Amino acid sequence: MDALKKARSLTCWSGPVDPQPLIGGITNTNFVVADGGEKYVVRIGDDIPQHGIMRFGELAASRAAFAAGISPQVVHHQPGALVIRFIEGITYGPEDVRQNLDPIVDLIRRVHKDLPHFYRGPALMFWVFHVLRDYRHTLDAGGSRLISELEDLAAKATVLEEAVGPVQLVFGHNDLLAANFIDDGTRIWLIDWEHAGLSSPLFDLANLASNNELTDGQEEWMLETYFGYPADDRLRHRYRAMKCASLLREAMWSMVSTSSPRNCRARAKQAAASA
Numbered sequence: 001m002d003a004l005k006k007a008r009s010l011t012c013w014s015g016p017v018d019p020q021p022l023i024g025g026i027t028n029t030n031f032v033v034a035d036g037g038e039k040y041v042v043r044i045g046d047d048i049p050q051h052g053i054m055r056f057g058e059l060a061a062s063r064a065a066f067a068a069g070i071s072p073q074v075v076h077h078q079p080g081a082l083v084i085r086f087i088e089g090i091t092y093g094p095e096d097v098r099q100n101l102d103p104i105v106d107l108i109r110r111v112h113k114d115l116p117h118f119y120r121g122p123a124l125m126f127w128v129f130h131v132l133r134d135y136r137h138t139l140d141a142g143g144s145r146l147i148s149e150l151e152d153l154a155a156k157a158t159v160l161e162e163a164v165g166p167v168q169l170v171f172g173h174n175d176l177l178a179a180n181f182i183d184d185g186t187r188i189w190l191i192d193w194e195h196a197g198l199s200s201p202l203f204d205l206a207n208l209a210s211n212n213e214l215t216d217g218q219e220e221w222m223l224e225t226y227f228g229y230p231a232d233d234r235l236r237h238r239y240r241a242m243k244c245a246s247l248l249r250e251a252m253w254s255m256v257s258t259s260s261p262r263n264c265r266a267r268a269k270q271a272a273a274s275a
Contacts, residue, residue, distance in 0.1 A: 003029035003044040010042070012076035012083055024179055026257075027053055027194060032086060039086035041072075045194075046080050050138050050256055052131060053194045057124040058082065061171075061196035067118035070110060070190050084191075089184035097178045097212040103188050104181065105225050108204050111190065112170035119171065124197035126174045128245045129161040135252040146255050157248055163241035164202065172199035176208040201226065206243035210250075 007019040012035075019031035019042060028045030047054050059082060065071035076083035090096070097104060136150050173180075174195040182189045205226060209219050223231040223239060231239075 004031070006044050006081060007031045007033065007042045010076065010078065010081055010083065027051060033083075040075065041084045041086050043082040043084070044080060050134075051195075051253070052124070052126065052134075052197075054124060055080070055082070055194075056121070057197060058194040060119060060121050060123070061115070061193035064115050064118040064120070065111070065190065065193060068110065068114045070107065070115060071193070072189060072191065087182050087184055087189050087191075089182045089189070092178045092181040092183065092188075094178045094212040096183070097181065097208070098214060098218060100181075100183070100188065101214075101218060101222060102225070104208070105222055107188055107190055108173070108176075108201075108208070109226060111173055112201055112204070116171045123171070126172060126195060126197035126199040126203070128199075128203055128242070128249050129157055129164075131249055132157045132245070132252055135249075135256050138256055139252075144255065149255075153248060153252065157245065160241045160245045160248075164200070164238050164245070167200035167202065169198050170201050172197065172201070172204045174199055174203060174207065176204055177211050200242065202239055202242040203246065206239060207246045210243055210246045 004019060008017060013033070014036045017033045017035050019033045022030035022032050022041065024030060025043070025045075027048055028043045031042045031044070033040045033042055045053075045055070059074065059077055062071060062074050062082065062084065066073045072085040072087050074082060074084055092100075132154070136154055139147055139150060173190060173193065174197065175192060177192075180190060180192045182191060205222060208214070209222065214222065219239075220231060223235060227235070
């Protein structure tokens with residue numbers, strides 16, 4: 001069944017609906033649906049094991065995020081489909097993120113500290129260095145044309161993992177793209193929980209910075225604000241290692257996901273240079 005037909009046929013609708021495509025969504029297909037005087041976002045997508053995406057985890061995290069006051073309400077789910085209340089607001093770009101760092105860092109802290117108290121059921125683990133190793137296995141098994149690029153990336157990932165060292169476990173979002181923040185004029189919402197899982201707070205902070213081009217000064221402020229004390233050289237070293245790992249993940253995600261070797265090599269070179 002194609003995504004549009006599936007969105008139309010969900011059992012939660014009060015009558016016939018006309019799903020409208022929603023821009024965005026790389027690992028799922030999204031629609032806006034009006035029904036019964038309200039609007040909803042429908043996310044259509046199955047598990048994607050090669051990217052660590054398991055929809056039971058997305059559902060559990062989405063429900064917990066709503067209970068914690070972080071994300072809109074899940075109103076329906078069935079295999080391959082998630083229906084969430086639509087939020088009227090501005091979807092952020094990187095510049096919006098940079099201009100609203102204070103409430104965003106507070107929101108990330110709430111994800112890490114508050115959301116776990118509402119989470120029910122088995123929780124996934126998101127460890128970026130496992131993701132990198134698994135991507136390498138996927139590319140190797142698939143006979144990728146980019147396999148020659150991987151030895152250097154794998155070696156750098158090992159060095160970075162050692163640099164990060166022991167971590168504090170929190171429940172992380174792990175995909176802090178600007179488009180996952182929605183401002184309704186009163187508050188900022190965080191959406192899209194398909195990569196959510198137990199992780200290090202350093203990954204969400206580093207991922208936010210790398211995805212939204214934070215300046216060095218903004219990164220220093222972010223670390224001090226999140227942890228509540230001035231960053232020392234050890235924290236900066238661990239954070240920078242995690243930021244490089246975040247960039248490596250983006251590069252290898254592209255290798256697994258795209259048929260454009262040129263784009264993949266550009267991402268890989270950027271990540272390797274940062275490491």
